[in-house]
Amino acid sequence: MPSFGESLRNSQVYKSIFRHPLPLDRRHRVLVILTNFFLHLHPVSIRRQGIALSYTWCMGGLTFFFFLVETVTGVLLMFYYRPVAEYAYNDMLALRDATSMGILRELHRWGAHAMVIAVWLHTYRVFLTGSYKRPREFNWGIGVILLMLTLLLSFTGYLLPWDQLAIWAVTVGSNMARATPLLGLEGPGAALLTVDGIDLITSASDARFVLLGARFVGENALLRFYVLHCVAIPLGAALLMAIHFWRVRKDGGISGPL
Amino acid sequence: MVDPVSYDEFIASVSGPLGWFFVLLTVMNLVAAARTVLGRDGTTLLQWKRFRLVSGQLWVVLAVWFAIQAVLCFRADPTSMAWVAMPNWAKQWVDHWMSPTWYTIGLLGGLLGMFLARRFFVRPPVAWLMLNLSMWFLGASLTDQNFYQIVSKPDNVPIVGMVYLLGFFTWMSAYRAVQNDDRLARGEPPLEAVDDEKTLVWPDLVYIELICMVAVTAVLIVWAIVLKAPLEEPANAAHTPNPSKAPWYFLGLQELLVYFDPWLAGVVLPGLILFGLIAIPYLDPNPEGVGYYTILKRPFAYVVFQFGFLGLWISLILMGTFLRGPNWSFFGIYETWDVHKSATLQHYNLSDYFWIWMLGRELPTASADAGMGGRVAVILWRELPGLLLMTLYFIGLPILAASRIPLFRQLYAQMGWPRFAVMMLLLMWMILLPIKMVANWQLNLQYFVAIPEWTLNL
Numbered sequence: 206m207p208s209f210g211e212s213l214r215n216s217q218v219y220k221s222i223f224r225h226p227l228p229l230d231r232r233h234r235v236l237v238i239l240t241n242f243f244l245h246l247h248p249v250s251i252r253r254q255g256i257a258l259s260y261t262w263c264m265g266g267l268t269f270f271f272f273l274v275e276t277v278t279g280v281l282l283m284f285y286y287r288p289v290a291e292y293a294y295n296d297m298l299a300l301r302d303a304t305s306m307g308i309l310r311e312l313h314r315w316g317a318h319a320m321v322i323a324v325w326l327h328t329y330r331v332f333l334t335g336s337y338k339r340p341r342e343f344n345w346g347i348g349v350i351l352l353m354l355t356l357l358l359s360f361t362g363y364l365l366p367w368d369q370l371a372i373w374a375v376t377v378g379s380n381m382a383r384a385t386p387l388l389g390l391e392g393p394g395a396a397l398l399t400v401d402g403i404d405l406i407t408s409a410s411d412a413r414f415v416l417l418g419a420r421f422v423g424e425n426a427l428l429r430f431y432v433l434h435c436v437a438i439p440l441g442a443a444l445l446m447a448i449h450f451w452r453v454r455k456d457g458g459i460s461g462p463l
Numbered sequence: 464m465v466d467p468v469s470y471d472e473f474i475a476s477v478s479g480p481l482g483w484f485f486v487l488l489t490v491m492n493l494v495a496a497a498r499t500v501l502g503r504d505g506t507t508l509l510q511w512k513r514f515r516l517v518s519g520q521l522w523v524v525l526a527v528w529f530a531i532q533a534v535l536c537f538r539a540d541p542t543s544m545a546w547v548a549m550p551n552w553a554k555q556w557v558d559h560w561m562s563p564t565w566y567t568i569g570l571l572g573g574l575l576g577m578f579l580a581r582r583f584f585v586r587p588p589v590a591w592l593m594l595n596l597s598m599w600f601l602g603a604s605l606t607d608q609n610f611y612q613i614v615s616k617p618d619n620v621p622i623v624g625m626v627y628l629l630g631f632f633t634w635m636s637a638y639r640a641v642q643n644d645d646r647l648a649r650g651e652p653p654l655e656a657v658d659d660e661k662t663l664v665w666p667d668l669v670y671i672e673l674i675c676m677v678a679v680t681a682v683l684i685v686w687a688i689v690l691k692a693p694l695e696e697p698a699n700a701a702h703t704p705n706p707s708k709a710p711w712y713f714l715g716l717q718e719l720l721v722y723f724d725p726w727l728a729g730v731v732l733p734g735l736i737l738f739g740l741i742a743i744p745y746l747d748p749n750p751e752g753v754g755y756y757t758i759l760k761r762p763f764a765y766v767v768f769q770f771g772f773l774g775l776w777i778s779l780i781l782m783g784t785f786l787r788g789p790n791w792s793f794f795g796i797y798e799t800w801d802v803h804k805s806a807t808l809q810h811y812n813l814s815d816y817f818w819i820w821m822l823g824r825e826l827p828t829a830s831a832d833a834g835m836g837g838r839v840a841v842i843l844w845r846e847l848p849g850l851l852l853m854t855l856y857f858i859g860l861p862i863l864a865a866s867r868i869p870l871f872r873q874l875y876a877q878m879g880w881p882r883f884a885v886m887m888l889l890l891m892w893m894i895l896l897p898i899k900m901v902a903n904w905q906l907n908l909q910y911f912v913a914i915p916e917w918t919l920n921l
């Protein structure tokens with residue numbers, strides 16, 4: 206009598222999904238990496254030090270993991286949240302008061318903090334092991350853009366609860382755009398951009414206006430930040446992460462001493 | 464902004480959690496003691512005649528000490544808690560000495576000292592003792608209402624966690640670096656090259672990833688249950704909170720607004736940070752030190768990065784989060800956030816100092832009928848001292864360094880002048896920050912070069 210597990214693994218359904226037996230011997234441990242979509246991000250074999258926690262601190266991996274946590278909890282939050290000034294705050298209240306044991310918002314917010322901290326630690330480790338040097342210069346650059354996107358993701362999300370904490374933090378942050386050289390109303394050189402005595406840079410056309418869709422943090426800003434937070438920046442970050450992982454492998458795998 | 468609860472009520476509410484905090488510390492030290500005794504690797508910490516203190520013994524002492532603290536906390540009455548709490552004289556002393564200048568110089572000096580004496584500080588017993596001391600300090604401080612209020616804000620709790628993570632990873636990497644540097648000096652390969660044969664990703668890596676994921680998920684869920692996400696009053700554009708703070712990871716930049724024009728602090732400096740980070744691989748001419756932790760193989764890169772990361776970025780975030788209160792005034796960690804405390808002293812520019820204070824004259828001003836050229840000339844004349852100083856700083860010093868200081872001479876030779884110039888520009892900007900901050904606090908100096916006419920201030 207074959208055991209239940211055995212007959213399961215011999216069934217047509219199982220074989221159609223996994224394509225090979227359990228990875229118990231060397232041959233199948235290699236095959237499992239090659240034939241599984243998720244696992245094939247990895248190489249088949251790797252240097253021992255490249256996976257030592259004392260070397261990588263697992264921080265790149267954890268950053269990615271937090272990104273996934275944010276994606277899942279974020280999608281769930283979108284079911285409950287409307288990016289309209291009238292509703293946004295009340296949706297937050299409802300999420301807090303109407304759901305029992307609700308920790309969705311908490312998971313999303315603390316996951317975001319954790320992602321920021323993890324990406325800093327990852328940068329720290331990559332610097333300390335000199336892993337930005339040839340041939341990994343370009344991947345380090347991709348990383349810096351990812352670092353910026355991580356902060357922007359967090360920043361755009363900060364506005365969405367639409368409470369005092371949110372709008373004033375974003376007001377402080379976006380006020381700086383007003384000072385952009387040439388393109389911000391209060392930046393140096395803004396007065397230079399004039400045509401026939403008409404200023405091109407006004408409070409309704411400067412860099413801050415583009416960011417907020419208005420002269421102050423209001424409902425247009427809420428909508429813009431929502432779209433940036435839920436669609437534009439995550440897509441950009443996902444693309445760059447794909448390139449980042451690809452380059453880790455193409456640049457010769459995780460760095461190590463020669 | 465202290466809650467209207469009385470001190471006794473407050474103490475009663477924190478004593479329970481604090482008790483568990485001290486239980487945790489007790490257990491940690493018992494485990495440490497057991498490990499030292501079982502592993503027979505106690506280090507002698509102190510020796511005086513026939514008296515000898517071994518690390519394992521110290522951990523037992525600490526465990527007993529923290530256990531007593533825990534018992535006192537669980538009794539929860541004010542008399543017991545008075546033994547746990549940070550004494551008032553100590554708090555007053557700390558608040559008295561805490562000023563932006565001392566904070567900045569102390570932190571940078573402390574980092575430098577630990578770097579220079581790293582052989583001492585990376586020793587595990589020393590690191591463990593420092594962890595214990597900082598935890599004890601944290602626990603005793605949490606009995607202070609002001610300290611508690613600011614540290615226990617939901618968005619600030621992760622920052623406290625981050626400080627410990629940074630401490631841990633900085634210690635671990637420096638410990639390895641010191642070991643590797645010793646090995647290399649003896650002609651042995653670094654630790655990372657030992658035992659470095661290839662291994663299969665399944666199961667070795669896949670399992671590490673799985674365990675990491677499960678552990679981190681557990682931490683995140685506990686964190687989410689214990690700490691509620693903040694939700695304040697509904698957004699109200701008519702009511703500005705005081706202080707209004709940017710999200711915590713941008714507080715370093717917000718702090719810079721005190722010293723620089725917004726276009727510099729908010730646009731140019733963040734741009735330079737991003738540019739500088741991306742440029743690092745192209746600016747570092749040293750091919751050594753790839754793939755293992757080391758300090759001696761790349762001391763310059765190590766020091767510059769630590770100065771920028773821990774010494775500026777992290778330090779300014781901590782200052783903005785914990786030490787900046789209403790009106791962006793500076794407050795000691797135990798100080799009440801008093802809305803009326805105002806630090807807006809009159810500040811002066813270098814040109815004021817030069818023309819009015821040193822020469823006893825008035826600031827040069829253009830006559831009312833001066834043309835465009837005349838006005839420009841007067842402005843440049845007025846700001847000449849600052850312009851000269853900045854030219855000297857940004858151009859003169861790098862040239863001097865490249866010709867006189869051996870380290871920079873070597874860098875210059877390896878990099879060629881364009882790359883050297885870019886690196887020095889970035890480096891001089893980094894060094895300018897603390898200089899400018901201290902000048903602002905100690906000399907009330909606002910700008911070296913002040914040309915409000917063109918929104919150009921530095």
Ligand code: HEM
Nearest residue numbers: 261265266268269328331336345348349351352458459460
């Ligand atoms: C969303 C952000 C990021 C994710 C998800 C991510 C993920 C990863 C992962 C999984 C690795 C494999 C090794 C490891 O875990 O340490 C890695 C390696 C690497 N990362 Fe990132 N990373 C991110 C941001 C960054 C940043 C900000 C930098 C640098 C500024 C960076 C630079 C690098 C480099 C140079 C490597 C190769 C390291 C080596 O070969 O030792 N990454 N990254």
